[in-house]
Amino acid sequence: MSRMIGIQEVDDIALGAAVLGTGGGGDPYIGKLMAQQSIREHGPVELVSVDEVPDDEWSVSIAMMGAPTVMVEKMPGGDECVQAFNAVQSYLGKPIKYIYSIEAGGINSTIPITLAARLRMPLIDLDGMGRAFPEIQMVTHNLFGITATPFTMADEKGNSAVLATIDNRWMETFARSIAVNMGATAHIACYASSGAQQKEAAVHGTMSLAETIGKAIREARAAHTNPIEAIQRVTNGFVIFHGKLTDVQRRTVAGFARGEALLEGIGADAGSIMKIQFQNENLMAEKDGTIIASVPDLITMVEEDTGEPITTEQLRYGFRVMVLGMPCHRHWRTEAALKVVGPRYFGYETDYVPVEQRFS
Amino acid sequence: MSRMIGIQEVDDIALGAAVLGTGGGGDPYIGKLMAQQSIREHGPVELVSVDEVPDDEWSVSIAMMGAPTVMVEKMPGGDECVQAFNAVQSYLGKPIKYIYSIEAGGINSTIPITLAARLRMPLIDLDGMGRAFPEIQMVTHNLFGITATPFTMADEKGNSAVLATIDNRWMETFARSIAVNMGATAHIACYASSGAQQKEAAVHGTMSLAETIGKAIREARAAHTNPIEAIQRVTNGFVIFHGKLTDVQRRTVAGFARGEALLEGIGADAGSIMKIQFQNENLMAEKDGTIIASVPDLITMVEEDTGEPITTEQLRYGFRVMVLGMPCHRHWRTEAALKVVGPRYFGYETDYVPVEQRFS
Numbered sequence: 001m002s003r004m005i006g007i008q009e010v011d012d013i014a015l016g017a018a019v020l021g022t023g024g025g026g027d028p029y030i031g032k033l034m035a036q037q038s039i040r041e042h043g044p045v046e047l048v049s050v051d052e053v054p055d056d057e058w059s060v061s062i063a064m065m066g067a068p069t070v071m072v073e074k075m076p077g078g079d080e081c082v083q084a085f086n087a088v089q090s091y092l093g094k095p096i097k098y099i100y101s102i103e104a105g106g107i108n109s110t111i112p113i114t115l116a117a118r119l120r121m122p123l124i125d126l127d128g129m130g131r132a133f134p135e136i137q138m139v140t141h142n143l144f145g146i147t148a149t150p151f152t153m154a155d156e157k158g159n160s161a162v163l164a165t166i167d168n169r170w171m172e173t174f175a176r177s178i179a180v181n182m183g184a185t186a187h188i189a190c191y192a193s194s195g196a197q198q199k200e201a202a203v204h205g206t207m208s209l210a211e212t213i214g215k216a217i218r219e220a221r222a223a224h225t226n227p228i229e230a231i232q233r234v235t236n237g238f239v240i241f242h243g244k245l246t247d248v249q250r251r252t253v254a255g256f257a258r259g260e261a262l263l264e265g266i267g268a269d270a271g272s273i274m275k276i277q278f279q280n281e282n283l284m285a286e287k288d289g290t291i292i293a294s295v296p297d298l299i300t301m302v303e304e305d306t307g308e309p310i311t312t313e314q315l316r317y318g319f320r321v322m323v324l325g326m327p328c329h330r331h332w333r334t335e336a337a338l339k340v341v342g343p344r345y346f347g348y349e350t351d352y353v354p355v356e357q358r359f360s
Numbered sequence: 361m362s363r364m365i366g367i368q369e370v371d372d373i374a375l376g377a378a379v380l381g382t383g384g385g386g387d388p389y390i391g392k393l394m395a396q397q398s399i400r401e402h403g404p405v406e407l408v409s410v411d412e413v414p415d416d417e418w419s420v421s422i423a424m425m426g427a428p429t430v431m432v433e434k435m436p437g438g439d440e441c442v443q444a445f446n447a448v449q450s451y452l453g454k455p456i457k458y459i460y461s462i463e464a465g466g467i468n469s470t471i472p473i474t475l476a477a478r479l480r481m482p483l484i485d486l487d488g489m490g491r492a493f494p495e496i497q498m499v500t501h502n503l504f505g506i507t508a509t510p511f512t513m514a515d516e517k518g519n520s521a522v523l524a525t526i527d528n529r530w531m532e533t534f535a536r537s538i539a540v541n542m543g544a545t546a547h548i549a550c551y552a553s554s555g556a557q558q559k560e561a562a563v564h565g566t567m568s569l570a571e572t573i574g575k576a577i578r579e580a581r582a583a584h585t586n587p588i589e590a591i592q593r594v595t596n597g598f599v600i601f602h603g604k605l606t607d608v609q610r611r612t613v614a615g616f617a618r619g620e621a622l623l624e625g626i627g628a629d630a631g632s633i634m635k636i637q638f639q640n641e642n643l644m645a646e647k648d649g650t651i652i653a654s655v656p657d658l659i660t661m662v663e664e665d666t667g668e669p670i671t672t673e674q675l676r677y678g679f680r681v682m683v684l685g686m687p688c689h690r691h692w693r694t695e696a697a698l699k700v701v702g703p704r705y706f707g708y709e710t711d712y713v714p715v716e717q718r719f720s
Contacts, residue, residue: 157526158525159534161524165520166519177538177541178537
């Protein structure tokens with residue numbers, strides 16, 4: 001059933017998507033303000049379930065790509081999104097009637113809302129990851145043979161590119177270098193998909209899930225109950241560490257924010273150390289030298305009292321956090337999918353073990 | 361007056377263009393074979409003078425971009441050119457009726473002939489440099505405000521890109537990184553221009569000049585007269601050094617072949633040393649530590665007996681060469697043009713002095 005997304009829903013979606021964003025996906029605050037402003041100007045956005053999308057109608061994802069560390073410095077306008085959208089439509093030569101979000105994460109969950117409001121188009125309740133990932137080919141659509149081509153890019157200066165590649169890994173290579181040249185961040189439109197393709201390949205219900213998470217946190221805060229327990233209930237997640245941030249190494253290289261965070265255990269984890277490595281998103285969590293959670297499962301740090309998710313670019317010495325481990329979508333757990341997003345792709349010589357096997 | 365370009369004309373054009381190519385523009389041998397094969401298959405190509413092109417008819421340049429050191433390893437097919445051409449036409453939304461060469465230089469003088477034969481389109485007797493230069497914005501059209509957009513690229517694997525930028529220096533940045541990702545070399549189409557624009561902005565008669573140079577060398581060889589004197593007569597050039605190659609430093613970096621060649625003087629230059637620095641093309645010639653020729657004037661090494669031009673990737677220890685300095689086109693000698701192609705752009709803290717002022 002379709003329903004309308006207004007100011008309050010955007011608040012909840014932005015908050016919940018940042019939990020799913022595993023530290024990446026850009027700053028949720030900027031994205032939220034943009035989406036709410038667009039809704040004030042153009043009215044609420046219709047959110048439709050994938051079942052309501054006819055098999056032969058087309059949708060496209062709209063996002064920002066690049067280093068989140070830089071995105072916070074470059075407050076995005078809205079015209080670049082429209083330009084990227086129009087370029088895909090023009091390349092395809094057929095009308096696109098729906099917008100969708102490529103990933104759950106701060107800015108990339110709300111930019112599609114911004115564009116849907118401006119173009120008065122419905123948003124589909126799904127995404128391409130069920131979380132955030134750093135690279136272009138790390139989209140469930142890719143696992144089902146859907147091409148990212150035409151991949152369109154635009155920057156705030158007025159430069160643009162339309163890329164067509166023989167596979168989605170090549171797209172990552174080409175688009176990343178353009179994004180770096182666009183100033184480490186770019187507006188993109190990609191993975192145009194038919195309704196039939198969305199039914200098979202997407203992660204369904206992600207926008208609603210984000211909203212449910214955000215609402216659960218908000219209500220727990222209002223009721224003075226534990227917001228982190230509220231997140232766990234909705235995501236089937238586990239608290240895998242409780243600690244204080246003692247060191248953050250972060251560098252913007254090759255269009256990514258890469259680095260690691262060190263946490264000193266408190267409470268039940270006193271005496272232990274956790275190391276979290278990230279590439280835009282949190283990839284690996286090691287406790288006292290042993291991996292206890294890894295991609296493609298979700299690893300998110302939330303502030304211990306408020307449950308506020310912390311993005312990799314917000315990490316600061318002294319933060320007291322709970323580290324959550326949450327199971328990823330089943331699409332990511334096949335052997336083929338693990339080649340695309342498993343620990344070994346990111347250079348870690350270890351096998352993936354589902355988080356619930358370690359913590360149930 | 362239009363005339364037909366056949367097998368013999370391609371021989372002469374390829375040879376003469378390599379003299380104008382100042383060491384760059386790719387291997388003339390591969391380009392010649394490709395163009396001659398296309399002419400055998402599709403018939404001769406019509407060469408028209410710019411005056412014969414209606415003001416409102418469109419033309420586009422076709423070329424290869426990247427490091428010539430890599431081009432020789434990747435024998436180009438012809439389909440990538442056609443793809444790049446079609447992409448420009450599709451972006452512009454109007455028919456393109458003429459092909460032209462963006463630069464004089466081995467492969468980039470003959471690739472347009474190959475495509476013109478395949479598409480049965482006329483080639484215009486002009487180019488965008490009157491020589492070869494390494495970067496996208498170093499085209500006389502750029503000096504007259506003509507945009508390289510839409511700039512289309514294709515590789516032999518099937519990847520492609522369409523770039524639109526706010527100026528032609530940005531295009532160099534974007535296109536170079538894509539070319540690097542395409543394997544250090546790419547097929548491009550760019551600088552679509554109307555007949556009126558070509559009349560104002562291009563270097564006219566370049567294809568004929570190349571042919572005249574090539575023919576002069578060929579006839580001198582046949583008559584056992586001096587082919588280097590024949591080149592000088594046609595180009596108003598000077599022999600600025602006579603020497604033997606003693607060292608070549610060459611590295612493929614950032615999509616360019618960069619390096620320097622050292623020559624030990626022989627004959628009248630015995631006891632002297634010449635250093636020639638290049639970035640795909642020869643940029644600066646220093647004799648005993650003093651600059652005696654520089655961009656934008658042409659610096660070309662030719663084999664001392666045959667007058668055969670030597671590209672930067674062919675340079676080998678022991679070659680005995682004459683170094684020629686030839687005046688560039690007047691478009692390159694304005695203050696604005698020297699900012700684009702003068703010594704200081706390439707990082708040399710020296711002013712440009714026209715070669716004829718030093719040697720007349």
